[in-house]
Amino acid sequence: MITLALSKGRIFDETLPMLAAAGVRIAEDPEKSRKLILPTSRADLRVVLVRASDVPTYVQYGGADLGVAGHDVLLEHGGEGLYQPVDLRIARCRMSVAAPDDFDYAGAARHGSRIRVATKYTTVARRHFADKGVHVDLVKLYGSMELAPLTGLADAIVDLVSTGATLKANHLREVESIMDISARLVVNQAALKLKREPLRALIDAFAGAVEQAA
Ligand code: ATP
Ligand code: MG
Numbered sequence: 377m378i379t380l381a382l383s384k385g386r387i388f389d390e391t392l393p394m395l396a397a398a399g400v401r402i403a404e405d406p407e408k409s410r411k412l413i414l415p416t417s418r419a420d421l422r423v424v425l426v427r428a429s430d431v432p433t434y435v436q437y438g439g440a441d442l443g444v445a446g447h448d449v450l451l452e453h454g455g456e457g458l459y460q461p462v463d464l465r466i467a468r469c470r471m472s473v474a475a476p477d478d479f480d481y482a483g484a485a486r487h488g489s490r491i492r493v494a495t496k497y498t499t500v501a502r503r504h505f506a507d508k509g510v511h512v513d514l515v516k517l518y519g520s521m522e523l524a525p526l527t528g529l530a531d532a533i534v535d536l537v538s539t540g541a542t543l544k545a546n547h548l549r550e551v552e553s554i555m556d557i558s559a560r561l562v563v564n565q566a567a568l569k570l571k572r573e574p575l576r577a578l579i580d581a582f583a584g585a586v587e588q589a590a
Contacts, residue, residue: 378421378574381435381443383428387559390466391444397588398581420574432458432562441567441575447557448536452499459568462561462583465590471500473552474543475532476525481551484531485510494524495534504534504554522546 382388384406392402401417406425414423426434431445432453445453446467450460473493475481484491487509494515495501505512517524521533522542536557537543537550561582568575 378442378571378578379440380421380423380578381426381431381440382423383431383444384425385428386467387428387431387444387446388425390559391464394464394466394582394585394589397585398578421578429453435562435564438564438567440564441571442561442563442578444559445562446559447555448497448500450560450562452497454499455562457565459563459565460560461563461579462586464559464561464582465586467557467559469536469538469557470550471497471534471554471557472537472550473504473532473534473554474522474525474537474548475551477547477549479525479531481532485552491532492530493532493534494521494530496521497534500554501534522548 382391388406395402400421402414402423404411404414406414412425414425416422424434424440428446429449431443432450432455434440435443436457444464448471485508490511490513492513492515493501493505494517496517498514498516501514502512515524515530521535524530524533525548526546532551534554540550543549561579563575563579
């Protein structure tokens with residue numbers, strides 16, 4: 377049996393057509409079912425549904441043989457024990473710094489100055505501001521980062537941006553783009569040795585689906 381870890385929402389929705397290209401169908405709609413383990417049209421392949429940020433952990437410890445995780449999530453996890461063979465180019469967005477419309481970010485984020493930043497992505501944020509030579513006080517949050525500058529919790533945030541609509545609705549603007557983000561296929565390194573043939577075939581099928589979509 378091969379176990380593929382996916383998270384509900386955009387990762388699941390955008391992985392589905394790639395699986396279809398590999399001849400794999402999933403009968404159940406995860407939004408309608410409460411099941412956490414979904415069978416597929418292939419008797420030897422099942423999908424487990426986990427939190428987006430838990431995908432690398434499941435694959436690292438062998439709870440799943442492979443999975444699909446955002447590069448943002450992988451950077452925070454660290455990628456230990458994970459083989460990352462394919463950039464799937466799905467669930468694309470950017471990791472950016474955002475600040476209130478009226479905040480002088482350029483003035484506040486000068487070399488040697490100090491800034492307070494709220495984020496779920498502390499690893500990426502710490503590295504980004506260190507590279508700029510800006511002292512940063514990081515406030516770790518788990519959601520709704522946009523609220524932090526509006527309540528005085530932070531000067532700015534580091535968050536994922538796609539359209540920018542959420543920022544705009546909260547009177548924030550993207551002041552700096554840190555990196556482009558997309559989802560990657562991740563594979564457990566021990567499983568790759570034990571189940572080499574079927575996993576190699578799946579990895580190749582995903583890589584083929586990426587080529588087709590390009
Ligand atoms: P959870 O909802 O369980 O806290 P999450 O918010 O990270 O986790 P999703 O919203 O499903 O889960 O996002 C999954 C992945 O989709 C992210 O890790 C990221 O790589 C990608 N993504 C693409 N665009 C966006 C966006 N605008 N906001 C958030 N994530 C995005
Ligand atoms: Mg979310």
